[in-house]
Amino acid sequence: MSAVLNCNITFIGGGNMAQALIGGLIARGLPATRITVSDPVEKVRELLAEKDVHVTDDNALAIRDADIVLFAVKPQVFASILKPLKGLLDGKLVISIVAGAEIDTISKILETDRIVRVMPNTPALVQTGAHGLFAYDAVDAQDRELASQVLASTGLTIWVKSEAQIDAVTAVSGSGPAYFFYMMESMIRAGKNLGLDEKVATALTLQTALGAAQMAITSSSSPAELRKNVTSPNGTTQAAIEVFDHAHISQNIQAALAAAQKRSQELAQDLSDSIK
Structure with missing residues (x-):
């Protein structure tokens, strides 16, 4: 520095x-x-x-x-x-x-x-x-x-x-915080639907997000390995993951980031055209 x-x-x-x-x-x-x-x-x-x-x-x-x-x-x-x-x-x-x-x-x-x-x-x-x-x-x-x-x-x-690659960075990390906020919103809403108070659902969701990020950053294991470690056969986590897989969540996330990248490219072209 x-x-x-x-x-x-x-x-x-x-x-x-x-x-x-x-x-x-x-x-x-x-x-x-x-x-x-x-x-x-x-x-x-x-x-x-x-x-x-x-x-x-x-x-x-x-x-x-x-x-x-x-x-x-x-x-x-x-x-x-x-x-x-x-x-x-x-x-x-x-x-x-x-x-x-x-x-x-x-x-x-x-x-x-x-x-x-x-x-x-x-x-x-x-x-x-x-x-x-x-x-x-x-x-x-x-x-x-x-x-x-x-x-x-x-x-x-x-x-x-x-x-x-800046357009890819835009899709992954530039817009990325909104994706995690979206997930948090959904988890908080689900917690309320399951009977938790909003404050409780919010606190649990935010701390879980923080903890998962810290684990992923500090662990020598990949996020995929960390997920598998907490997904016991026939357990509660597996039941949730199966719903995600059935809804093609992973593929939809990839499609969403591709859409963000494309839009970043379009905006760059629009800005370039406006300046010429």
Whole structure:
């Protein structure tokens, strides 16, 4: 983490994900005075100013002394934010967490190749995110390490081999939290139908989800092996799994992720077309 602690970092956009990264970086030792945030919303600037970071609504001013510029804005406003910054990012590492924004699209506007594309996910808000990163060869090992350190302040970082794989990352981890929330909703509803109070069903479901995740992370066994270990022949777990199998749950999950990947590809194309 030492390298990034010597960098000036500018965030274009001060929303929830930016705030999570800012909090993580400060917690890891980056002086707040090395952080600048540009956001058009006064209340956001006031909130961030309480962390002692520099705030402004002038993007060009915000990036002037930056070593790293991280874009954390909505896709629909990305083009209007990028175009006035054309030619101003020379010598700076650019990190984009903007959904659907491909590196070539960003590069053509900003006239720089030092770009890292990231697909984060919302558990970053509680420092347990999973972030997929990609960059072309123009980004050297030092820049890759800096990008890793920035994102690692809020969770796991994984570099993928091609930009196309970012769409797969989007399907697995970018959208992934919603899948688990969906499962939790269903389990809580089922618990209530079986006679449990909602608070009891919720507490049992959430703790079970946390425990299962911790077991999967810390165990040398695969998730499939862990599942088999608690599935006794003719037992209660087997009865439930058989219902899942009969409903083709595994196949449906795979189809759902394929649909998410396809939609990610479509959104990237739409964004690229809108910027041209």
